[in-house]
Amino acid sequence: MNKSAASTIMKHVFLVFIFITMLGPFIWMLSVAFKEFGDVFTYPPAIIPPSVRWQNFPDVFAAFPFARFIFNSGIVTILRVIGTIITSTMAGYAFARLEFPGRDSIFLLYLATLMVPFQVVMIPLFIIMRHLGWVDSYQALIVPGIFQAFGTFLCRQFFLTIPKSLEESAFIDGASFWTIFVRIIMPLVKPAVATLSVLTFLWSWNDFLWPLIVIDSLKLNTLTLGIASFQGQYYTQWNLLMAGVTISIIPTVVVYLLAQKWFVEGIAMSGVKY
Amino acid sequence: MKKLFSASKSLKKQQAIAGYLFILPNFVGFLAFIFVPLLWSLGISLFNWNLIEPAKFIGAGNYLRMFKDPLFRKTLYNTLYYTLTSVPLVIVLGLLLAVLVNGVRRLTMTYRLAIFLPYLIPMVGAALIWQSIYMPNFGILDYIFDLLGLPILPWLTSPSWAMPAIVVMSVWKGIGFTFIIFLAGLQGIPGMYYEAAEIDGANGIQQFFKITLPLLTPTIFFAVVITFIDSLKVFDQAFVLTAGGPANATKTTVYYLYEQGFQYLRMGYASAVGWFLLVVIFLITLLQFVYQRKWVTYE
Numbered sequence: 001m002n003k004s005a006a007s008t009i010m011k012h013v014f015l016v017f018i019f020i021t022m023l024g025p026f027i028w029m030l031s032v033a034f035k036e037f038g039d040v041f042t043y044p045p046a047i048i049p050p051s052v053r054w055q056n057f058p059d060v061f062a063a064f065p066f067a068r069f070i071f072n073s074g075i076v077t078i079l080r081v082i083g084t085i086i087t088s089t090m091a092g093y094a095f096a097r098l099e100f101p102g103r104d105s106i107f108l109l110y111l112a113t114l115m116v117p118f119q120v121v122m123i124p125l126f127i128i129m130r131h132l133g134w135v136d137s138y139q140a141l142i143v144p145g146i147f148q149a150f151g152t153f154l155c156r157q158f159f160l161t162i163p164k165s166l167e168e169s170a171f172i173d174g175a176s177f178w179t180i181f182v183r184i185i186m187p188l189v190k191p192a193v194a195t196l197s198v199l200t201f202l203w204s205w206n207d208f209l210w211p212l213i214v215i216d217s218l219k220l221n222t223l224t225l226g227i228a229s230f231q232g233q234y235y236t237q238w239n240l241l242m243a244g245v246t247i248s249i250i251p252t253v254v255v256y257l258l259a260q261k262w263f264v265e266g267i268a269m270s271g272v273k274y
Numbered sequence: 275m276k277k278l279f280s281a282s283k284s285l286k287k288q289q290a291i292a293g294y295l296f297i298l299p300n301f302v303g304f305l306a307f308i309f310v311p312l313l314w315s316l317g318i319s320l321f322n323w324n325l326i327e328p329a330k331f332i333g334a335g336n337y338l339r340m341f342k343d344p345l346f347r348k349t350l351y352n353t354l355y356y357t358l359t360s361v362p363l364v365i366v367l368g369l370l371l372a373v374l375v376n377g378v379r380r381l382t383m384t385y386r387l388a389i390f391l392p393y394l395i396p397m398v399g400a401a402l403i404w405q406s407i408y409m410p411n412f413g414i415l416d417y418i419f420d421l422l423g424l425p426i427l428p429w430l431t432s433p434s435w436a437m438p439a440i441v442v443m444s445v446w447k448g449i450g451f452t453f454i455i456f457l458a459g460l461q462g463i464p465g466m467y468y469e470a471a472e473i474d475g476a477n478g479i480q481q482f483f484k485i486t487l488p489l490l491t492p493t494i495f496f497a498v499v500i501t502f503i504d505s506l507k508v509f510d511q512a513f514v515l516t517a518g519g520p521a522n523a524t525k526t527t528v529y530y531l532y533e534q535g536f537q538y539l540r541m542g543y544a545s546a547v548g549w550f551l552l553v554v555i556f557l558i559t560l561l562q563f564v565y566q567r568k569w570v571t572y573e
Contacts, residue, residue, distance in 0.1 A: 007478070011378050015385050018371060022388040025446065028414050029403045041412045044420075091300035099286070100293030106301065113308050115559060117507050119528050120548040123535050124311035124318065127325075147303035177292040206396040208510045209528075213536055224398040228514055231402060238406050245399045252394050263394070264386075267451060268458040 026249075033057075033242035040238045056243040060230075063240065066247060068219055069226035074251075076141045076222060077204040083146035084200045085193055092155025092192075093181050097167070107156070110149040118209070126213055140214045141222065145204055151196050158192035159185065195266040198259055205252065223248045319546035324539045336546035346547070348522055349530040355437055356444075356526065357505040363445045364501055365494065368452025373486065375453075376460045386457070393450030401514035404443040405430070433523035436516050440524055444511055448504075452497050459493030460486070495566050502562070503555050527551060 027047065032040060033056060035049040060066055094100070095107050125144055126135075134140040166188075167180050175183070186193075211225040221229060227248050234240050256263055319336055323329035340346050375385050392400060407415050408429040416426050429439040467485050476484065509528040512518055518525035518533075525533075527547065535544030 008378060011374055012381070015374055015378065015381070018374075019385055019388045022392060022446070022449075024414075025400075025403045025407060026391070028407055032406055043412055044417050045412055045414055047414075087300040087303060091297040094293045094296035098289050098293035098296065100290035103293065106297070109309060110304065113304075113312060115503070115555060116308070116312055117503075117548075117551060117555060119507060119509075119531055120315055120545075120552045121308060121311035123541055123545050123548065124314040125307060126536075127314075127541070128306070128311065130325075143303075144307040147300065147307045149304065149308065152300055152304075177289070177296070181296070202394065206398075208396070208398050208513075209532070212513075213532075224396045227396075227402065228398050231405075231514070238409065241402060242406060245402045248399045249395045252396070253391070256391075256394055264390070264454055264458075267393070267454050 029242050029245055029249075032238050033246045035239045037237065037239055053239070056239050057247070060240050060243045060247065063234070064226065064230050064244070065219060065221075066223075066226065066230075066244065069221050069223045070247070070251070072138075072141075072220060072226075073205055073223040076138065076145075077201055079142045080145045080204045081197050081200045083142070084148070084151050085197060087146060088151030088155045088196060089186065089189065089193065090181070091152045092159050093185055095152065095156040096159035097164075097185075098177065110152055113149045114153060122210065122213060129214055135214055136216045136220060138220070141211060141220075145207070145210070151200070154196055155189070155192055158189055162188050191265075194259070194262040198262045198266040201255060202252075202263075223251075315545040315548055318542050319549050321542040323541045325541060326539075329542070332542070336543045337550070339543065340546055340550065345522065345525070346527075346530060349525050349527045352437060352523070352525060353506060353508060353527045356441060356508050357502060359438075359441045360444050360448065360505050361498065361501050363441070364448045364452045365498060367445070368449050368497070369456050369490075369494070371449070371453050372456035372460055373482065376457060386454075389453050390450040392447045393454075395447075397447065397510035398514050400447045401443065401511045404439075404446075405515055408439055430516055431520060433521045436520060436523045440508075440511050440515055443515065444505075444508070447511075448501065452501060455493060455497050456490065459490050463489050495562070499559060499562050502558060506551065506555060506558075 031047050031049060034052045034054070035046075035056075036051055036053050039046065039050050095103065129135050129140045129144075132139075134143075162185070166184055170180050170184055206224060207222070208224045208228070211222045212228075215221060215225060218226075218229065227244050230244050231241060318329075320331060320333055321329040322332050322335070371389055375382055375389075378385075407413055410416065410428070410431065415429070419426055427435050429435050463486065467489075468481060471481050471485060507528050508526045509532065512524045512526050512529050513532075516524045518529050528551070531544050531547040531551070534540045534547060
């Protein structure tokens with residue numbers, strides 16, 4: 001056996017170890033999620049449940065409005081993604097392509113807020129929600145989340161890389177800016193739209209602090225908030241708790257498998273954020 | 275000529291109107307939910323305000339009080355402890371894994387999925403999974419430590435082990451981010467450098483330190499800045515896993531901000547903590563950008 005084959009095998013051995021370590025917690029989660037309550041407390045702990053209990057999953061849905069949580073997270077995430085895409089691409093186009101007085105100063109304002117942590121604005125944001133009567137509502141979960149300087153910045157940078165010639169010929173043909181934006185620009189920036197959608201999906205779906213602050217009633221809990229409240233009530237029922245966590249993770253895994261490429265590129269690009 | 279001029283003038287006007295209309299929806303939201311709240315929180319931080327009684331101006335009072343509060347100082351220490359342990363770990367391990375995965379041809383998608391997956395799931399879910407891993411007496415970690423002949427540690431119940439437990443969990447969760455960034459960086463290094471080094475007889479370790487590492491410094495810099503800033507905002511895992519305890523051992527600065535603002539309704543005080551955080555993040559970013567010239571190699 002030559003040296004390079006030996007080193008490849010060594011690498012794979014190491015990577016398989018990493019693979020098991022990284023997936024281990026998920027395997028443990030599934031193991032507990034399918035156990036009988038009594039089997040959770042045995043030593044040594046069994047990885048394969050002595051008796052598989054599927055009933056844990058219906059039990060979770062019966063004990064807590066998990067279906068409602070999934071619906072809440074879903075609707076909030078979908079509307080945030082749509083809102084972010086529409087407003088960010090429009091503004092990004094204007095900042096990249098249209099000339100108007102004050103454009104660069106306004107863009108500078110956006111840039112200045114890129115690294116502002118959410119924790120700094122969340123207190124006035126909460127007060128604004130109170131004034132609007134939006135505390136404990138879907139609006140509070142959706143509307144503020146649509147606006148982040150990062151999306152606009154990402155779109156602008158992407159629009160700058162598109163050659164101007166296409167728009168110019170359409171313009172000479174008498175097309176309006178709106179037509180140019182919808183018909184010519186948007187089809188060209190699919191990668192930017194995909195990247196921003198994926199990132200907004202992740203931020204929205206995984207968000208915890210803002211729902212924790214602004215939501216009171218159980219029926220408006222998002223999935224992350226709901227699972228935390230579930231823990232508060234069922235903290236000793238590990239099997240039900242892990243079944244709940246499993247449910248909360250499945251949508252992310254499914255979306256990831258469907259849009260793998262954009263996740264990887266989006267995350268690698270999200271660095272532009274700072 | 276005159277006609278052309280006026281046409282271009284009206285065109286300019288038309289373009290300006292279009293420009294304003296295009297940014298309008300975004301700009302209104304930006305002002306209402308980002309810019310105004312940002313300045314407003316600075317304003318609130320100068321007042322004593324509990325949302326119910328009228329706000330009372332106290333100048334820098336909140337800032338002075340903050341530094342006198344031993345609990346606030348403890349949260350700073352906790353946050354710094356978290357940052358200075360988790361950031362080096364996710365950077366070094368993320369780089370190591372990226373180099374390994376980049377160095378094999380088979381199964382890369384499978385490895386990538388396993389390393390990246392924890393990063394994608396909600397922090398709340400990850401924290402709960404680890405809570406069951408750390409479960410005393412019946413948890414899998416106790417069992418593994420037992421098998422390896424290591425001492426059984428009181429992970430979440432002891433003030434000295436709770437923060438390390440959160441760090442371990444967060445490194446598992448966060449490593450996928452640095453891994454993906456480094457993998458993208460590695461794929462951007464032209465193969466000819468390695469071919470040339472190969473001809474010169476450089477071994478793998480030499481190649482790593484002489485080619486990979488120097489060419490990757492911009493990516494490393496970028497990953498350090500982001501993970502550093504991100505770790506200063508640590509909250510979710512401390513909230514879910516340990517509720518800031520035991521004995522405030524895992525109470526982080528953002529946790530403190532949340533508690534002061536939304537449990538004690540000290541709006542002004544919590545805003546001051548927020549602005550302190552903002553200034554720290556700003557200074558660190560600035561510092562890192564100044565120092566990057568010393569060690570970052572751009573091609």
